[in-house]
Amino acid sequence: MIYFDNSATTKISPEVLATYDTVSQKIWGNPSSLHNFGEEAWNLLEQARQQVAKLFGVKASEIIFTSGGSEGDNWVIKGTAFAKRRFGKHIITTAVEHAAVRNSMAQLEELGFNVTYLPVDSEGRINPADVKAALRPDTILVSIMAVNNEIGTVQPIKEVGEILKDYPNVHYMVDAVQAIGKGLDSAIFSDRVDFATFSGHKFHAPRGTGFVYMKSGRKIAPLISGGGQERTLRSGTENTPGDVAMARAIRLVKENEQRAVQQEQAIKERIYDHLKKFDHVKIFSGRDQGFAPHILCFAIVGVRGETIVHAFEEQGIYISTTSACSSKKHAEAGTLAAMKAPENEATSAVRISLGDQNTIEEADKFNQVFDNLYAGFKKIID
Template identity: 50%
Template sequence: MIYFDNSATTKPYKEVIDSFVTVSSEYFGNPSSLHSIGGQAEKLLLQAREQVAKLLTVKPSEIYFTSGGTEGNNLAIKGAASLNGNRGRHLITTSVEHPSVRAAMEQLEQKGFEVTYLPVDKQGKVCVADIEKAIRKDTIFISIMHVNNEVGTVQPIEEIGQMLKKHPTILFHVDAVQSVGKIPLSIHENRIDFCSISGHKFHGLKGTGALFIREGARLAPLFSGGSQERKIRSGTENVAGAVAMAKALRMTIEKRAAGIERMKKIQSMLRTGLNRIEGIRVNTPTENAAPHILNFSLCELKSEVFIHALEQQGIFVSTTSACSSKRKSPSKTLIEMGVPEALAESAVRISLSFNNTEEEAMTAIRAIEKAANQLRKVLE
């Protein structure tokens, strides 16, 4: 089996699963309980928070555990808008954000907020000057993803952060779900107020995540209930999940330097091989792109049929993002990049992890060419 769908989810490290089982079995107490079993769980939660904060180079008090990227994005966007709506009702984002950001913005529009959706260029990149031009007196919030989940474009977060230093009252949220552990990001230096991450994207477990909330930045909680996560995220804490995520993040960052170089080499091999196959167009830009995502289109072929043809050869890839793949609609990101609708409808995404190999890449190229040729013969 060759697994090339790591942007949808990664295979958890064995050590991560082991830590989850150990904590769940031996330290199962509620961290809010006053007895010693609860105290043990609380200590583990504190240690996990400290470890995640250290790995992200932020303060432990700025880390809030969530269930993943979708919750983190919704909490940052809706929570900040709810608490700061008295200062203004205008928000800015791009036209190529993850559905959890786009849908949150659309819900706020229904509540009377105004959202500017900025276009991107042919590489899928937003222009910093466009963001600054869109800022108004009533702008309170900007949300920009770090790495696009469909094509891998890296957005100019550093330049945006520097520009926003001239606008200290505007809150800045970054969806770093696809970049954490793969593309370094200095949260404090880039003037970021909120930053979302998700454990299962870096070999942690599904249902685990964290939201960075800069010290001094405020938002309203989405959940009503207890006072967990310093009253920001009510609900009994997932101690085992937090510990497992901290371990996954540590292991990923320890492997990052060598892993990134390996993925770059494999991505280059795949790009070269795909460019040699007739009827294939590579959509991922050659510059300002993450090393783990490669998006391409198949002229005159349906991506769903193609994906199943590859699966029969033991190779697993995807269409658009996992959140949108079953809708059978063209990639919104590619449409916004100016890709013709027919090609946007036939898009396929390969996404790598540190565990993939050059041999897998060569096997995949041969399988892709074979599947494409076979499907075209059927259409003749």
């Protein structure tokens, strides 16, 4: 089996699973309990928080554990809207955000908020000048993803941050779910980014784990109210084994990051250069540094994306249509539509997403299988 769908989810690593199992069985007390067993769980949870913070060069108090990226996106967007609505109801985002951001914005629009959706160019990238032009006196939030989950475009996070230095009262959120372990930390944890969201299952941690980086001094309303956990910002009994295991997963990712980025880029280039040879293939992702090393989106124009996915599946290779969160809806990809890609190209698009466990040998096998499948498809599309 060749698994090229790591942007959908990654396999939990054995070391991380061992940590989860150990904590689950030996330190299963409630961190909010007053007795020693609860105190032991609380101390372990705080050690995990400190470890995450240290790995990213931030304060432990700036790390809030969540259940994943969708919760983090919903919380920061809605929490900012509810906390700052008396100052304004205008939000800026892009036309190519993940569904967790898009649908949160849509909900706020129903409540009377005004959202500006920034356009993108032919590579799926916004122009920072458009952010500055869209800013208004009533703007309360700018939300931009770091890496596009469909085609891998790296957005100009730093450049937007420079613009927002002149607007200190505007919250700046970065959806960094696809960016962890990809050599982009300097942009995500810059001086001007106020919030960043992360999801554990994207980097070999258990599903149902994640965290939000919240810069000191920034305030938002809680999304989940209850017993006051996570400094009253995210109530609910903490997922101690999951959060501790996630902290270990991050450490393993950071230790291996430079080698993994180089390896993923090499695999991507091997496949990219092969696909470029074919007449009916349209590649949407770039192979330069303007794109993440692990995502490659392409189409065999005239063949529907789900047909391509199942054809590779029959050969033991797992890829996806452009986003696992919407792939079963058979809808035109949101990012490609925003890029004004023709409908026949957008509906033919599929995504390869690499991980640190993939190899060049797998890329060569993919290329070999592609040749055989393309020959069969060519009879249909010629």
